[in-house]
Amino acid sequence: MATTDQDIRWELGDLCADSDEARGRWNDFVERAQDIASRYRGRVAELDAGELRSLFDELDELEQGISRLEVYSYLRLSMAATDVDANDLATYTRERASDLENLLVFVGLEWIAIDDDRAEELLADDELAPYAHKLRVERLEKPYVLSEPEEQALNARRPVLQAWQSLHDRQVSTMEIPFDAGDGEGPTPHGVSQLVSYLYRPERELRLRAVDTLYEGLEPRADVLAASYDALVGDRLTTDKLRGFAHPMQPTNMSNELDDETVEAMLTVIEESYPIAQRWFRAKAKLLGLEKLALADQYAPIGDPRRFTWDEAVDLVDSSYTRFSPRLAEIFRECLGAGHVDVLPRQGKATGAYCAAVSKEILPYVLMNFTNRLRDVSTLAHEFGHATHNVLALEAQTWRSHRVGLSMAEVPSTFAQSIADDYLLENETDPGTRAALAADRLENAFAAIFRQTVLARFEQRAYEVRGDGRSLAAERLNELWWEENAKYYGDALEMPEGYHLGWSYIPHFIHFRFYTYAYSFAQLAALLLYRRYREEGEPFTPKYLEFLRAGGSASPADLVAPFGLDLRSTDTWREAFAELSELCDEAVTLSSESRR
Numbered sequence: 388m389a390t391t392d393q394d395i396r397w398e399l400g401d402l403c404a405d406s407d408e409a410r411g412r413w414n415d416f417v418e419r420a421q422d423i424a425s426r427y428r429g430r431v432a433e434l435d436a437g438e439l440r441s442l443f444d445e446l447d448e449l450e451q452g453i454s455r456l457e458v459y460s461y462l463r464l465s466m467a468a469t470d471v472d473a474n475d476l477a478t479y480t481r482e483r484a485s486d487l488e489n490l491l492v493f494v495g496l497e498w499i500a501i502d503d504d505r506a507e508e509l510l511a512d513d514e515l516a517p518y519a520h521k522l523r524v525e526r527l528e529k530p531y532v533l534s535e536p537e538e539q540a541l542n543a544r545r546p547v548l549q550a551w552q553s554l555h556d557r558q559v560s561t562m563e564i565p566f567d568a569g570d571g572e573g574p575t576p577h578g579v580s581q582l583v584s585y586l587y588r589p590e591r592e593l594r595l596r597a598v599d600t601l602y603e604g605l606e607p608r609a610d611v612l613a614a615s616y617d618a619l620v621g622d623r624l625t626t627d628k629l630r631g632f633a634h635p636m637q638p639t640n641m642s643n644e645l646d647d648e649t650v651e652a653m654l655t656v657i658e659e660s661y662p663i664a665q666r667w668f669r670a671k672a673k674l675l676g677l678e679k680l681a682l683a684d685q686y687a688p689i690g691d692p693r694r695f696t697w698d699e700a701v702d703l704v705d706s707s708y709t710r711f712s713p714r715l716a717e718i719f720r721e722c723l724g725a726g727h728v729d730v731l732p733r734q735g736k737a738t739g740a741y742c743a744a745v746s747k748e749i750l751p752y753v754l755m756n757f758t759n760r761l762r763d764v765s766t767l768a769h770e771f772g773h774a775t776h777n778v779l780a781l782e783a784q785t786w787r788s789h790r791v792g793l794s795m796a797e798v799p800s801t802f803a804q805s806i807a808d809d810y811l812l813e814n815e816t817d818p819g820t821r822a823a824l825a826a827d828r829l830e831n832a833f834a835a836i837f838r839q840t841v842l843a844r845f846e847q848r849a850y851e852v853r854g855d856g857r858s859l860a861a862e863r864l865n866e867l868w869w870e871e872n873a874k875y876y877g878d879a880l881e882m883p884e885g886y887h888l889g890w891s892y893i894p895h896f897i898h899f900r901f902y903t904y905a906y907s908f909a910q911l912a913a914l915l916l917y918r919r920y921r922e923e924g925e926p927f928t929p930k931y932l933e934f935l936r937a938g939g940s941a942s943p944a945d946l947v948a949p950f951g952l953d954l955r956s957t958d959t960w961r962e963a964f965a966e967l968s969e970l971c972d973e974a975v976t977l978s979s980e981s982r983r
């Protein structure tokens with residue numbers, strides 16, 4: 388279907404007029420930071436609660452000004468990756484931001500240096516209430532911080548670690564594997580993500596060849612990829628010992644504000660629920676007319692969705708939000724009206740989709756690459772789940788306290804997607820579209836919940852092996868990877884031999900250990916909240932809006948407590964799988980219906 392969609396672009400005027408103005412403002416901010424440093428450096432421990440409050444208020448305002456310039460620069464680059472002015476500004480922005488960080492780093496350091504009794508006394512004062520939670524969290528690191536010379540020595544070897552990381556990244560990003568995409572061009576060089584993109588294609592032969600080609604291409608690089616990982620894991624374990632961490636997952640759990648017990652309860656129940664995925668894999672094999680699903684069939688499309696115009700997508704999100712809470716729909720329309728969404732793909736524009744929060748005064752900006760697909764409608768609902776969260780949290784919280792960690796950040800977006808998906812399923816009559824939607828949402832949930840847990844379990848075992856003094860050679864990693872994946876796929880899906888190397892190109896392992904389980908957490912928490920909404924109906928909504936308004940002013944456990952959810956209990960997590968199991972039934976039913 389031809390689109391009549393007009394080319395709707397961002398209006399950046401709310402942020403900044405041009406790059407000259409941005410540069411000028413950076414200079415003002417650096418001066419202000421110098422002024423703050425001259426008044427407070429070396430004095431944080433002497434301040435009373437009221438004085439600390441003024442300091443944090445001042446920083447809060449400054450940080451929002453900085454955010455405005457950073458977002459401006461980021462959006463400019465997103466619109467035109469090769470624009471010289473945008474690139475110059477991005478470089479300038481990075482440098483000024485790091486100057487500012489250096490000028491103000493003393494605040495955090497002096498704050499955690501204050502002794503515990505005095506800190507508790509200060510935090511009990513109402514003056515500090517708007518910042519209390521974040522200030523408490525900062526202090527949790529205190530027992531693991533070493534002396535200044537020790538920290539400097541640890542910092543000094545950062546370039547070496549970055550060298551291992553960039554070696555790994557380069558090995559993966561420079562891969563050019565000849566592959567015949569069947570487009571009449573013959574074999575042409577393909578990168579990893581290009582090959583992976585064929586897994587979503589309907590032609591089975593293409594999918595199977597793409598998988599084989601990917602792993603054949605990784606094979607000659609496996610040793611170097613393993614050596615990079617081995618070096619980084621070894622270094623992290625050594626540093627953990629110096630700092631006194633109890634286990635390799637602890638730093639990540641701390642940054643997610645989740646205790647070890649919660650994370651383990653969640654991972655255990657996820658593993659116990661692998662059979663739900665296996666049930667879908669068996670049903671999917673039948674739908675595709677196969678005896679057994681192969682790895683290459685995992686994301687093969689189901690159903691045949693119709694196209695959606697931009698106006699239709701906007702109406703769908705608007706109506707589904709309105710049904711849940713008119714306030715969310717109002718924020719959605721305000722952002723559209725203010726020119727804070729950039730809709731169509733263009734040459735040089737960033738791919739994917741995101742939402743960027745700016746400040747208390749300025750509405751967030753959303754990037755889309757809308758191509759009339761069903762998936763784009765869900766993405767629009769998802770990104771505005773972030774945007775509505777930003778707006779409500781910034782209405783109620785300080786800038787510092789509105790921010791949430793990765794595990795919570797994806798909860799409102801996933802929830803908003805469920806609102807829109809359900810609305811669409813209820814109102815859509817085309818069977819192919821209904822089937823595609825149900826299958827997509829299920830497979831996205833599997834990718835977030837199950838696959839990311841397989842990754843986390845693989846990492847745990849790798850750290851264990853390395854901690855026992857054995858090296859992480861490619862063959863050993865192959866084995867660990869295979870075993871953790873075999874638990875997930877069971878006998879419902881055939882893994883090809885080459886898949887032993889599935890660990891080798893995953894950037895999370897290299898850049899941020901145990902990063903992936905936050906995706907599982909967010910998806911499950913959103914499922915739990917959505918189940919409560921379906922059970923409770925309207926009385927749920929005000930509680931949910933309060934949850935959005937709370938932003939990052941409390942720990943994840945406290946944020947979800949008003950919904951009666953206890954994250955340490957395996958029963959809580961099992962409830963999420965009751966919901967997922969229903970989504971699985973729905974996908975099986977709608978997919979079979981669409982084939983009649």
Ligand SMILES: [Zn+2]
Nearest residue numbers: 769773797800
């Ligand atoms: Zn998101």
